[in-house]
Amino acid sequence: MANTYRGCCGSPEHGLTRRRFLGTSAVAVSTALAADMSVLSVLKNLALADEVKQQEKRVLLLWLAGGASQLETWDPKPGRPTGGPFRAIETNVPGIRISELLPKLAQRQHRTAIIRSLNTRNADHGGGTELMETGRGKEAGIAYPDLGAMLARELGRADSTVPDYVSMYTSTEGRHKGGPGFLGARFAPMFLDNGLMPENIHRLETITDLDHRERLDLRNLLSAQFARARDSAAVGSHNSAYSRVRGLMASDKLFDISLEPQHIRDQYGPSQFGEQVLAARRLIEAGVPFVKVARPWWDSHGQNFETHLELATELDHVMSTLLDDLASRGLLENTLVITLGEFGRTPQINPSLGRDHFASAWSATLSGCGIKGGTVYGKTDDDGNQVVDGEIGAEELFATIFNALGIDHQKEYQFGSRPIPLTNPGTKSVSEVLA
């Protein structure tokens, strides 16, 4: 299990080695300062310590960047002018039919709730992305945190040796970087934009492990000396960031999918998306509370059907593998898997056989933690032009996500003098899909 990767830094023997160079007076001072340091390592103003953490709950967001077509996935309209060439198929839940491009997921429908009634009104990539990443529209003068940062804040632990928000993105529309907004850099994602390994996580070969550790000890000693009688949350965050470095470096194996047995790697397949989702599962298993995998290229203004034949088929395979894998490890009941993008696609098929941006009636799914699988919430009309039942926006979706994880969606953050609830007052979650 991943927990064994945390390395050998806890051993008392290393403690002695580390102190060797500092001499006797330093041992005394560093012991005296230890109390200071432990206070500093908790970000006091964030009140992490007094939170009741939703222990061990995790989220894996599959971000369908560019906007997946609801008609070729979760809300097919076969036989209608807007329906396109693909059929709808039965699932293992009587009465629920989805696109034939998702045959494997159809056999796992009991794990997933489909929401078919999103009307989010913003069909622009930038605005739609911001809305669906943060659960709110853009507002002048305030940077809202994205879902990952909020959940890192709610689910992460201050002393964690694993990252609490990992975001994988590779190209085009998926490249949008959300972020922690007013929650602060402590909750910034670790971005993987080039391969599966985070930047700066490996020690350079020019320095030995011992030297790398001991120079950090010297740094900590000098910094503790500085922090004496200078009570500052900002200084605390500086020391806290450095105190997490060695643990984070020891978690590098989490990102290394070559450590997975071959049959597991085969199941996820050799695609980049498959490998990223496998890495995501390793992270989730090790206790990373939020992982986002952005799969680009869904923005099918031309050749929508070829695009979806390729991408929906890949999603079907990878997500099915993921759900099975999480379930067999006993992780699914505590892991929420979300499929979401910035919007859906037009029912009308354009002359390039594409579908354009469409935010008026589209779909998302929730599987696993806190979710009543095998349900469908909301309904669009026969051609998929508008929502006829159960219309919700980004806020209700976010409230539902928070509730599924056991988090009060009306909980408030403080931005300057202004209280900011996780979702705006009066927002209701979709209780129909909650377990």
Add this chain to the structure above:
Amino acid sequence: MRLVRLVSLALALVPLVAADVDRLFADDLPPSDRPIEQVVDALIEARLAEANVTPAPDADDAAFLRRVTLDLAGRIPTPGEVQNYLASSEPDKKSRLVDRLLAGPDFVYHTRNEYDLLLMAGKGSGEWREWLLKSFQDDRRWPQIFREVMLPREDKPDAKAAAEFLKSRARNVDDMTNDTSRQFFGVSINCAKCHDHPLVPDWAQDHYYGLASFFNRTYLTKKQFLAEREDGDLKFRTTAGEEKQARLIFFTSGEIAEPSLAARSDAERKAAEEKQNADNERETPPEPASYSRRAQLVEIALRPDPAGFFPRTFVNRLWARLFGQGLVAPLDQMHSGNPPSHPALLAWLARDAEAHNYDLRRLVRGLVLSRAYGRTSRWEQPTERPPEQLFAVAAVKPLSPMQFGLSLAIATANPAELAQWRENDEQWSARRSDLENRSQGLASHFEIPGDNFQVGLGEALLFSNAPQIEGELLRDSGDRLVGTLKTIGDRDEAVRAAFLSVLSREPQPEESEWCGNFLASRGDRPVAALQQLVWALVTSSEFRFNY
């Protein structure tokens, strides 16, 4: 084009609650001819006495030098500057130092960088940054900069970059409104957009739309020039569902009378329409509107007014930069429910700034020569650290990305080379500009200071493992600190030199011992040992903050 007919100055049709509970009559303020630093200390110390708090003692010379150099020059002092200052026994060495910093080339660079962060969050183009630098080099004052930013002349090659503030926000009237409001007037108004402000009774929807109306006619033409229409009004819906037409309002001004559109002749109306159509197609920047709401804003904001949003925000933001916390805090919450910690001080400083035409150097000089600015940041008394707004003890302030980047470059440079560059100002100015450019890449990784500042894990990982830290800052070569340290035979001397270069002070005896032992335990790898020592110093909290 028709002339502007302003029927009456202000017609208060909308009931307003004035944000003036802290407004003080001039008689209540200390005399205007008293030196700034004396007024600061008198008013800060009066409040401390009231609170029964004895302030912290003065910072020592090295800490003061580092603090004021970071605040005025935007960088740490060079080791030569440290040694000179510590060795000096002149009784007025503090004020000489401050005068030297204000006159030196670093001051305008740093001032530029700070106002660039304020106005463009460091995302401005090279032309914008050049324009801002030139403005401060020419000693253009804040009202003039405000005027040029609000009423940019894109037809003037040396002034057109000023348009960037509005152009980068012109697609969204909320952005123009709120950013102008927060940055120049110290008021966050956007909470009053959809409803009257829920927490601040001063601000109603009328105020939000009243301020937004100064910008609602501003747009980008097809050729991406900034332009302003001759007419057009904002409408909004109140929470009661009533549709209202917005009236021009500047916070507590009451409604501002405008030339009535209804009174225009058909010919005038037609001419305005034609101008707008033509503007939108023009290959060159359009002429300003004959009646410009933005010009109205500049005039009203700069008009003498006891509420004084413009001068107070100028003073308050500068105060916060130097003291770590505004007299009004948060900086964008200037309203009656959030009075200044020291109302008379803010009023006096704002009056002084106006009376001296916003002389930045004069104001900075007065503030940093106050006792309040010069205190240590350590609170050693048995009582709890007093609240920041008492200014009883100096704040610990995170470095801005450029302060940090530049300070890293200086800390890890060969001290002898630095001393050579510092020999004359012209040479140093060119070198500084060069160092800034070279520090941009590293600086882009650092957080911009603001409310709830935190250092992220990314920064700690970068310093721990990125090749550019080893390969650039810690390089073993003649132009670097490490290359210099290794030529020093004596271990204690090497430690001392490293402390002077990086932390701008002498090491304490126990620090000498720790670092000396650290080097001694690495006798088989002396260069690596020095690299690790310098690493531990540049990553220490002491280096990351201005204390």
